[in-house]
Amino acid sequence: LTIEDGIFEVKSTAGDTHLGGEDFDNRMVNHFIAEFKRKHKKDISENKRAVRRLRTACERAKRTLSSSTQASIEIDSLYEGIDFYTSITRARFEELNADLFRGTLDPVEKALRDAKLDKSQIHDIVLVGGSTRIPKIQKLLQDFFNGKELNKSINPDEAVAYGAAVQAAILSGDKSENVQDLLLLDVTPLSLGIET
Incomplete structure (x- = not known):
């Protein structure tokens, strides 16, 4: 211009x-679905409500990571009564999205x-x-x-x-x-x- x-x-x-904030959210959502599976031996990926709640928390965490180096995710009773408390660092978020950011x-x-x-x-x-x-x-x-x-x-x-x-x-x-x-x-x- x-x-x-x-x-x-x-x-x-x-x-x-086809590249934007939602793609960065998706990487974080997938990261935490895998973490939940590792920690609790349960796959939440087919549960729309659980994934939606996780996505909302990930969007919030992404915003937090623009001003802080770490963000917490705390979701009560995410799946089958299991609370999901975890965190992500800015460095890990950048790692998860490195190719998208370069793109x-x-x-x-x-x-x-x-x-x-x-x-x-x-x-x-x-x-x-x-x-x-x-x-x-x-x-x-x-x-x-x-x-x-x-x-x-x-x-x-x-x-x-x-x-x-x-x-x-x-x-x-x-x-x-x-x-x-x-x-x-x-x-x-x-x-x-x-x-x-």
């Missing part, structure tokens, strides 16, 4: 719709290639999406851009909504001074065929 005189021009767009750089490289830009030409790296709070993802990104500081001034959960709100204001003909001089030039994110 280049921004000049109120003109926002999308140079390229890339992403992996987050693929769309970054593709976006740069498509825009015909070198990473040294990037002025600002803005984090978008809740998973960009994960310290390992931030480190991989910062290392990829040769140690450049990441721009954390925008809430990553709200960044897309801000852009959508501005675009909605422009498209609806809003004349307020906040948006009157803005123009968005976008690219087509997927291939487009035109039949004649």
Whole structure:
């Protein structure tokens, strides 16, 4: 994205719709299903309620691990009356997701290639999406851009909504001074065929 005189021009767009927070949760869920099986000789994987409760706890633990080096999981009567109390370290979480975390750089490289830009030409790296709070993802990104500081001034959960709100204001003909001089030039994110 280049921004000049109120003109926002999308140079390229890339992403992996099959890679995100849920995938990181799944790795943790599978890790704890295996741990429960080891400790209690019982497989909870076919019990939807137990897996759902475990998933909720894993999502919470993942968020905790963005600000702490360890997270506890405490679920009363998870399966057949058995309480499940355990913990996971940030290092273990990173280990479980190492390949997925590395994979987050693929769309970054593709976006740069498509825009015909070198990473040294990037002025600002803005984090978008809740998973960009994960310290390992931030480190991989910062290392990829040769140690450049990441721009954390925008809430990553709200960044897309801000852009959508501005675009909605422009498209609806809003004349307020906040948006009157803005123009968005976008690219087509997927291939487009035109039949004649």
